[in-house]
Amino acid sequence: MNHSEESRGPKQTSVSFHFITPMPYILLKGVGYELITSHDYIWDGRNRTGDHCVLQFTLNGCGEIETGGKRYSLKPGDAFLADIPGDHIYRLPSDSTKWEVLYFELSHLALHLLHEWIDINGYIFRIEQGSQLERLLWGTYREAIEDSYYDMYQCSRAAYSLAMALASHLVALASSIPLPRFVERCKAFIEGNLHQSIGLQDMAEFSGCSKYHLTREFESRLGISPGRYLTRMRLERAATLLLEPVNLTLEQVAEQSGFSNANYFGKVFRKYTGMAPGEFRKEGDLYQIRRVIRSGQ
Structure with missing residues (x-):
């Protein structure tokens, strides 16, 4: 000391x-x-x-x-x-x-x-x-x-x-100070549909408000846009799947976390984390990668 x-x-x-x-x-x-x-x-x-x-x-x-x-x-x-x-x-x-x-x-x-x-x-x-x-x-x-x-x-x-x-x-x-109901609905919709092809229009329709209002209030309350929140949650899900003992293929990880294909998933994962999915699978530090993802918003 x-x-x-x-x-x-x-x-x-x-x-x-x-x-x-x-x-x-x-x-x-x-x-x-x-x-x-x-x-x-x-x-x-x-x-x-x-x-x-x-x-x-x-x-x-x-x-x-x-x-x-x-x-x-x-x-x-x-x-x-x-x-x-x-x-x-x-x-x-x-x-x-x-x-x-x-x-x-x-x-x-x-x-x-x-x-x-x-x-x-x-x-x-x-x-x-x-x-x-x-x-x-x-x-x-x-x-x-x-x-x-x-x-x-x-x-x-x-x-x-x-x-x-x-x-x-x-x-x-x-x-x-609870979140507005439509923001809560949007969060729940995102977290329940990470594997689906969803966009801001889908989020707004489910939440019951306009895209502009949803984006403004979501970012004001949570400090991140709905689209970036979706990407962050998908990356965190993918990171968890990469460490599962069943050793899923990159195509399976991409599909289950909402990315269109393994190539696109790899590009996004590297952009946000600085490493390829395969590198992360060897490192295996889930907390560290979540911290990197969240700090990048």
């Missing part, structure tokens, strides 16, 4: 953890508090290397995150989850004098646990003052800087507690 205390603004306290484990545990990889006052504070996820995700929670002041071509202001109580590397930039904006934050670095497995609820709520969400989750964040931070996580298992315990509390929080948020 590395413990450092330095000054980028008036105050910064951070702790990083380095444990080597053969098991795929969710681990807490770093914890920190920072009061940011310099406009040189810019983190561009596209240029970063790493194997973790960041949960950053605004305590005071105002920050900014840019993702998917849009900018979002981050005020007290706002939090975001960012995959590293990933398509985002977060910074102290020019019209803000300070940004006070707590941040937590978790291994990528945490996103795998949370992805269903992130799809509904998005990567930016609220954590209310005095909530159970906020108390857990402060408790985890205090334990970390007091060197309470002295081995891999203590570190993993803290990470799972944080990830599970976050999942519960996101479930509650999703329940309090």
Whole structure:
């Protein structure tokens, strides 16, 4: 474990953890508090290397995150989850004098646990003052800087507690702000017809609204268009089929996941994942490929 205390603004306290484990545990990889006052504070996820995700929670002041071509202001109580590397930039904006934050670095497995609820709520969400989750964040931070996580298992315990509390929080948020019924119908239609030749017109007719309205609301709520969501779900289904012990042919995988033929399937799979289906079948890392697919939207 590395413990450092330095000054980028008036105050910064951070702790990083380095444990080597053969098991795929969710681990807490770093914890920190920072009061940011310099406009040189810019983190561009596209240029970063790493194997973790960041949960950053605004305590005071105002920050900014840019993702998917849009900018979002981050005020007290706002939090975001960012995959590293990933398509985002977060910074102290020019019209803000300070940004006070707590941040937590978790291994990528945490996103795998949370992805269903992130799809509904998005990567930016609220954590209310005095909530159970906020108390857990402060408790985890205090334990970390007091060197309470002295081995891999203590570190993993803290990470799972944080990830599970976050999942519960996101479930509650999703329940309090349900998706419009036609968006839910569209999602269900896509997920139930991945092997069929369907398009935006079919989705709109099943959902009971126009193509324009469906696309606008679907993307607004889920951060991805219906067409891209269909492609993503097909690729994830194909990745799962590639790893099945029955060793399906590429033609069978393509047919069962909704691609017109193996050649087209191979081109799309390589475009989104950077590898051919056969290469992936040898690698066999389903979580990693899902992360790549989802980060590419």
